[in-house]
Each structure stands twice: as C-alpha cells, then as structure tokens.
Amino acid sequence: MSLLKVTDLRVSYGGIEALRGISFDVEQGQIVTLIGANGAGKSTTLRAIAGLVKPAGGSIVFEGRDITTMDPQKVVASGIAMVPEGRRVFDNLTVHENLRIGAYLRKDETSIREDIDRVYELFPRLRERHWQLAGTLSGGEQQMLAVGRAMMTRPKLLMMDEPSLGLAPLIVKDIFAIIRRLSDSGITILLIEQNANAALRCANVGYVLETGNITMSGTGSQLLSDQRVRDAYLGTR
Amino acid sequence: MFDRILPYLLAGISVGGQYALIAVGYTMVYGILRLINFAHGDIFTAAGFFMVYFAAAMPLYVAAPLVVVATVLLGFVVERVAYKPLRSAPRMSIMISAIGVSYLLQNLMWYVTGGLAKQYPVLPWISEQITIGPASTKMATVVTPVITVLLVVALVMLIKHTKIGMAMRAVSRDFETAQLMGIKINSVISMTFVIGSFLAAIGSMLYFSNYTTVTPTIGAMPGLKAFVAAVFGGIGSIPGAVIGAMLIGICENVIKAVGYTTFSDAFTFALLIVVLVFKPTGLFGEKTSEKV
Numbered sequence: 326m327s328l329l330k331v332t333d334l335r336v337s338y339g340g341i342e343a344l345r346g347i348s349f350d351v352e353q354g355q356i357v358t359l360i361g362a363n364g365a366g367k368s369t370t371l372r373a374i375a376g377l378v379k380p381a382g383g384s385i386v387f388e389g390r391d392i393t394t395m396d397p398q399k400v401v402a403s404g405i406a407m408v409p410e411g412r413r414v415f416d417n418l419t420v421h422e423n424l425r426i427g428a429y430l431r432k433d434e435t436s437i438r439e440d441i442d443r444v445y446e447l448f449p450r451l452r453e454r455h456w457q458l459a460g461t462l463s464g465g466e467q468q469m470l471a472v473g474r475a476m477m478t479r480p481k482l483l484m485m486d487e488p489s490l491g492l493a494p495l496i497v498k499d500i501f502a503i504i505r506r507l508s509d510s511g512i513t514i515l516l517i518e519q520n521a522n523a524a525l526r527c528a529n530v531g532y533v534l535e536t537g538n539i540t541m542s543g544t545g546s547q548l549l550s551d552q553r554v555r556d557a558y559l560g561t562r
Numbered sequence: 563m564f565d566r567i568l569p570y571l572l573a574g575i576s577v578g579g580q581y582a583l584i585a586v587g588y589t590m591v592y593g594i595l596r597l598i599n600f601a602h603g604d605i606f607t608a609a610g611f612f613m614v615y616f617a618a619a620m621p622l623y624v625a626a627p628l629v630v631v632a633t634v635l636l637g638f639v640v641e642r643v644a645y646k647p648l649r650s651a652p653r654m655s656i657m658i659s660a661i662g663v664s665y666l667l668q669n670l671m672w673y674v675t676g677g678l679a680k681q682y683p684v685l686p687w688i689s690e691q692i693t694i695g696p697a698s699t700k701m702a703t704v705v706t707p708v709i710t711v712l713l714v715v716a717l718v719m720l721i722k723h724t725k726i727g728m729a730m731r732a733v734s735r736d737f738e739t740a741q742l743m744g745i746k747i748n749s750v751i752s753m754t755f756v757i758g759s760f761l762a763a764i765g766s767m768l769y770f771s772n773y774t775t776v777t778p779t780i781g782a783m784p785g786l787k788a789f790v791a792a793v794f795g796g797i798g799s800i801p802g803a804v805i806g807a808m809l810i811g812i813c814e815n816v817i818k819a820v821g822y823t824t825f826s827d828a829f830t831f832a833l834l835i836v837v838l839v840f841k842p843t844g845l846f847g848e849k850t851s852e853k854v
Contacts, residue, residue, distance in 0.1 A: 377738060397741035406742070413739040415732045426732055429725070430744035478744065 326389060328353045328513050329374070329405075329482055334383035336369050343369040345537040346383060351482065352530075356504065356514045358545070360521040360558055361534035367517040368410060370534070371484045374515075375407045376400040387482070402430055406480035410487045412471040416460025420451055423459050423470055427477025437477070444473035447503070465496035472503060483507065484515045489523065501527055521558035525549045533558070569697035570819035571812065576703040576768075578811020579710035583765030584788035585795070585803035586714065587637075587758025593798040594734045594754050596653065600660040601640055603785015604667035605759055609633040609766035610682065610776040611671060617683035626685075630763045637759025638752055646748065671778035679775035689771045702771045709768065713761060714804050721800070726753060734798075783827070790834045796847025806845060 327350040336344040344366045351357045359367050372378045374385055376397040385393045392400055406427075414423050424444055428437045445452035448469040454462060459470055468488055475483055485504070489497040501523050508514055508527075518524035525531050525545040533541040533554060541554065548554045584606055591599045612632045616625035644663045648656040688702045721727035733740045733750045740747055769784060770776060788803075791810050795802025810833065814826040837844060 375742060377741065398744040398746055401742060401744040409739055409742065413736055415735050415739070417731055417735050418728065422728055426728055426743050426745075429729065474743075
C-alpha cells in the first residue's frame with residue numbers, strides 16, 4: 326500500500342482548472358518529485374494535499390485514510406508536514422520559537438526538546454542563532470529553519486515546495502544534501518522543484534506536470550535521460 | 563501652578579489608562595486581522611449598560627464579574643457572526659461589516675433603553691472620593707493607571723511567553739503557514755476578541771464610575787480617542803497603544819487646565835493628523851517591509 330495515493334485530483338480557482346485530474350502514488354521511504362514549468366500545478370498539488378485548497382474532485386488517501394477535504398491542522402496531525410514556497414518562516418518569532426511552533430500540536434515536552442536538539446545538530450547555524458528573530462537570517466538559513474520547523478511536527482511525509490528557489494548555487498547543493506539525509510533517516514519526501522536536474526538526481530520517482538496534467542512518469546534516472554524531459558526542463562540539447 | 567495642574571494631571575493619567583484599556587482591543591484585532599473593529603467602542607458602551615441592568619437585579623459582587631462575562635461573550639459573538647464568514651472576502655467587506663455591527667449595537671441599545679440615559683450604579687471603593695495633596699478626586703482616578711499597567715504587563719507576558727501567545731504572533735504574520743503548524747486560526751482570532759472585550763469591560767467600569775449616567779452613544783468618543791491612541795502609538799503595537807493613550811489623556815486634560823477646554827477634543831484629532839503626516843506608522847509602528 327502506498328503511503329500517499331492521489332487519484333484523479335482536480336482543483337479549480339474560480340472556474341479555471343489548475344489540476345485536471347492527476348493521479349500519482351508516493352511509496353513509503355521514497356523521494357518523489359513533481360517537475361514542471363511555472364503554472365503547471367505543482368504548488369496547487371501540494372496545497373491540496375495540505376488542505377489549504379479544497380479539491381473540486383478526486384481523492385487523496387494517506388495511510389489508508391481519506392484526507393481529501395480535511396482541514397490543514399488535521400492533515401498536519403495525521404503526519405504530513407509542508408515546507409512552503411518562499412520558506413515563510415515567522416520573521417517576528419525567534420529561531421527557537423519557530424521550531425517550538427512546529428511542535429504546536431505536541432505535548433511531550435521532553436521529546437520536543439530532543440527534537441529541537443536534533444534539528445540544531447543537523448543545522449548548527451540555527452543553534453548559533455537560536456535567539457535571533459527569524460527575519461534576520463539569510464535565505465539559506467531561513468530555508469533550513471523552515472525544514473527544521475516542519476521536522477518538529479514529526480512528519481511521516483514531508484512536502485517541500487521549491488526549496489532551492491532564490492538560493493545561491495552552493496546553498497542549493499546543501500539543501501539537496503539535506504533532502505537526501507532526511508530521506509535516509511526514514512522520512513518520505515514529496516518534492517516539487519523548478520530545478521528539475523537536481524530534483525531528478527535525488528528522486529526515486531518523478532512525475533512531469535504540464536498545465537494540470539501528468540504527462541510523464543518514471544524513475545529519476547529514466548526521466549533524466551528522456552529526450553523530451555531534457556529538451557523541456559533540463560536545458561540540454 | 564502645580565496645585566492647579568495636579569488634578570488635571572491625575573485626571574489625564576486616569577483617562578489615559580481607560581483609553582489604553584480600549585485601545586489595546588483595537589490594536590490587537592488590527593494586529594491579527596488587519597481590521598479596524600469599529601464595533602469595539604460600542605462593546606465598551608454595552609459593558610456600561612450590562613452593569614446598569616445587572617446591578618439593578620443582583621448584588622454588585624455578582625454583577626461585576628457577570629458584566630465581564632457578558633462583554634466577552636458579546637465580543638466573541640460579534641466576531642463569529644459578522645467577521646468570521648468574511649475571512650477570505652476583500653478587506654473592505656469586513657470593514658463595512660464592522661461599521662454595520664457598530665450601528666446595530668448602538669440602535670439595539672437605543673431600543674432597549676428607550677433612548678433614556680440610565681443611572682450608572684455607584685461602585686463601592688472605586689467611586690469613593692479621596693484627596694491627594696491639593697487635589698480631590700475619585701479612587702478610580704488612582705486605581706486606573708495601576709490596573710491598566712498590571713493588565714497590560716500580564717497581556718504582554720501572555721503574548722511573549724505562552725504557547726497561545728506564540729500562536730497569536732504567528733497568526734498575526736501568516737494565516738496559512740500558521741495553519742500548516744496545526745494552529746486553529748479561528749480559535750486564536752476568537753481569543754484576541756475575548757481579550758480585547760475583557761479589557762474593554764474593565765475599562766468601562768473605571769470610565770463610567772466617573773459619570774453618573776450611560777447613554778447609547780457615550781462610548782463613541784472614548785472609543786474614537788482610543789482608536790486615535792492606537793494609531794498614534796503605532797497600530798498593532800500594544801505598548802504603543804498604551805503610551806499613545808496615556809499621552810492623549812494627559813495632553814487633553816492639560817489643555818483643559820490651561821483654559822482651552824473647547825479645544826481638548828480637537829487637539830486629539832489634530833494630533834492624529836500630524837502623526838499620520840510625519841510618521842504614518844505611529845510611534846512604535848512596525849515597518850511593513852515586504853520580503854521577497
């Protein structure tokens with residue numbers, strides 16, 4: 326059984342269909358990536374899963390439970406965390422508070438502390454700056470914080486919306502290294518990226534999204550070597 | 563000179579404290595919803611009428627807590643009925659809804675009271691006369707600033723150091739991401755209305771103990787001044803609202819002391835205009851820099 330099963334998912338914004346019935350599976354332990362151009366519906370897919378937009382049709386099943394119309398806070402409680410596009414850290418909260426708020430639904434004080442320590446081990450820069458307002462961090466640090474904050478919900482599935490967007494190439498490398506490490510630690514990852522090359526390199530499975538439809542799927546390396554993908558998304562001719 | 567000014571100064575600090583208790587409600591709601599809650603002044607007036615009617619029916623030590631409960635409930639219901647359904651509507655709609663609630667409450671109060679001014683009960687202790695040096699005043703004058711400071715400090719601690727306070731700060735910045743953390747934004751928003759109405763209820767007891775009667779429009783002026791205070795201090799900032807309210811309270815009373823009573827209200831609004839011209843974000847207003 327797949328961890329997440331999306332079937333014929335349709336979403337419209339004011340009569341305009343952003344997703345026209347897409348289906349895909351995310352298996353336990355995998356890194357799955359959705360690639361595609363701007364406006365293809367990548368973000369909408371994640372937002373629908375997270376409960377931020379209500380689908381017009383289709384179903385989303387997580388661990389055998391139907392979460393299609395669930396409210397965001399229930400989706401989080403069921404084990405799906407999201408690192409939103411543009412990081413969206415709470416810039417008026419300290420780094421430490423941003424991590425604490427990730428654990429908002431948890432009551433186990435000792436394990437919250439342990440998890441915060443674990444995030445600080447993963448991102449030593451955050452420990453150095455734990456008392457600073459998150460708004461004062463650099464873009465890369467904010468991205469780490471957004472990932473750490475999502476980790477604090479103890480997710481089974483971590484969804485990441487364009488984690489490399491707007492970051493320097495060196496930091497982008499770090500981010501993908503972190504994604505692999507998180508995956509190695511047993512978290513299932515659903516990643517959407519414009520940086521198709523890097524995303525496909527670390528993904529087990531990839532889907533290509535074009536104007537609201539899935540047009541291609543395959544393993545990361547299959548898609549990487551596919552001529553159409555190369556032409557459209559990898560810029561190599 | 564000082565002997566002549568002192569009573570006015572005391573009155574100024576006291577009135578300032580009462581404005582502050584109202585202003586915090588304006589500023590907190592603005593901080594979270596970016597809404598000027600025009601009904602807030604009427605909720606303050608309603609608290610006055612609750613006291614009139616409750617005190618007539620039961621002993622004061624039962625009536626006073628009940629006034630607080632009823633006011634809090636009113637603030638909560640107003641939000642649920644008039645603002646919550648408009649959560650994703652354009653900001654203009656929710657503002658018009660707020661104006662509508664304001665008139666609705668005012669007219670309900672006209673209806674219930676028959677347009678007659680109602681006698682506000684004499685509250686024991688805080689309505690008593692006391693003398694400080696050359697000034698004779700009510701206990702409320704002295705008690706108000708103390709209560710205001712205590713309540714505001716408690717509120718700031720709540721916002722800075724508790725989980726719900728952290729959630730309030732998060733929601734004030736970003737509804738969507740707050741939801742992704744599992745925060746129920748509707749509960750957090752209700753909480754701000756509950757706190758704002760609670761402070762308005764306390765403020766109303768202190769304010770009306772200086773007056774003998776309550777009318778449906780009596781809250782309009784202090785409500786408006788509290789709003790000016792919130793803008794003056796930098797809307798969204800709680801310390802700003804308190805300092806703004808204190809300054810307005812003191813200034814308008816000092817103006818009365820030097821013999822320009824007619825202009826004391828005009829001064830408040832002139833101050834608002836000057837502040838908006840030279841510092842649109844107010845004294846402690848946050849800069850709203852859009853980050854990319």
